[in-house]
Amino acid sequence: MSDVRWRCVGASVRGVSHVRTDTPCQDYFAYRTLSGGALVVAVADGAGSVAMAREGANLVVEGALRAVSELWARYRPASRKAWRDLVTRAFEVARKVVARHAARSGVHPFDYAATLVLAIVTPEMVACGLIGDCAVVVAAQDGSLHSLCKPQRGAYANSTYFATHQTLGTRLDVQLYEEPVQQVALFSDGLLSLAMNIDQNQPHAPFFTPLFAFVAEAADAAKAEQDLTDLLDSERVNQRTHDDKTLVLVTRMPLAGAAIDE
């Protein structure tokens, strides 16, 4: 199965409320391919209220991806516990990266407050972790949709938890989906109310089905990114959400031998 490949199309667009106040986009995403046909993806949303939100989102994503890559080069988790430890370790490193950066800059880590969702996608399964109100949705091989972690909301509409400085023990939600998946979507909270019923943690199929069909056919990476950006910045999206919005779509690529035009 090591010849499995994944296609990744992602876009991050500044929310209209941030355009209005001339604030930069405080979402950030990145992904890396791993050996053995695996991939790691992370999305972070910097808190609108803090000074270094954008930097915080960048730091947690890059810190977590680097941690997973380095650990992956040393071993492959062989048990549920080992998978949980790997994901937890990535969040610990992400927080330490923020703490070090904050100490060097002489500010409190709170000034980098950001949420973080991370998914390690292998040919056989998905492992993910979440602190905050980002989300990860998978399409199983039978096409059924599953939101793996429940987005975390505080007592008020505008509050959540942050990966940058809060205790992992109580807030980090690690979930394993132990079946092969066809597609994965990670997204920031700006898209939450458009993409799923938040209370029931239920993905909205009419949202994801066309998006997954889109990424399955998106052979031209640059054009696909532009198309996704255009959707996220469209009037119909901006009417519904004023926050920054990030969406990363991942699809299992057909094996080279099976491709029709091969």
Add this chain to the structure above:
Amino acid sequence: MSSQHLDLVKFDNSNPEARCPCVLLVDVSGSMTGAAIDELNKGLVAFQQELQHDDLAALRVEVAIVSFGTTVRVEQDFVSAHEFTAQPLRTGGNTPMGGAINLVLDMVRKRKDTYKQLGIPYYRPWIFLITDGAPTDEWRSAAQRVQAEEAGKTVAFFAVGVQKADMKVLAQITARQPLRLQGLNFRDMFVWLSQSLTSVSHSQVGEQVPLPAPTGWSVIE
């Protein structure tokens, strides 16, 4: 063309819109008669128009109005800003501010219970007190409740004094700096209030919204 799929993307409509409740607690005692109540009523109309001018604020902000004068009266129970119509308030009587504050705190608590039952996310409720005098009833216990709720971050309580209002009493009621209205500039005060509520209703995750400075309509003493 893979991009054609994107035109077919449909959004979930099942999530209740977050609510941002705001109660206006208005002194309509006899001393407000004349220019003061006239300007205040004009300000209420501006408040309605400003809130309805913004789609998200119109949907998310909920307005209630309680007046105190001859009696403590719920002039308007919580209503979505887009359904809110400003009605002129009438003056008369004393200044039963303590009773009015207690009633409003009860209303807000009940409203929050309703949100919780229905699974509706909500922002911290705002209470906005406007007075031109001093309480004529028992107000210290109400002040203690306000202080406790502010400390627990369960409400945000603002107080504005008009003309000869007793600013010392207001300072004992609210944990925030009371503001004195410049003359009878209710219009700019309500425009500021609607802009602040609009900012809150647009805010997201964990945001502490920086409010516009209350310049142009208030004096800090």
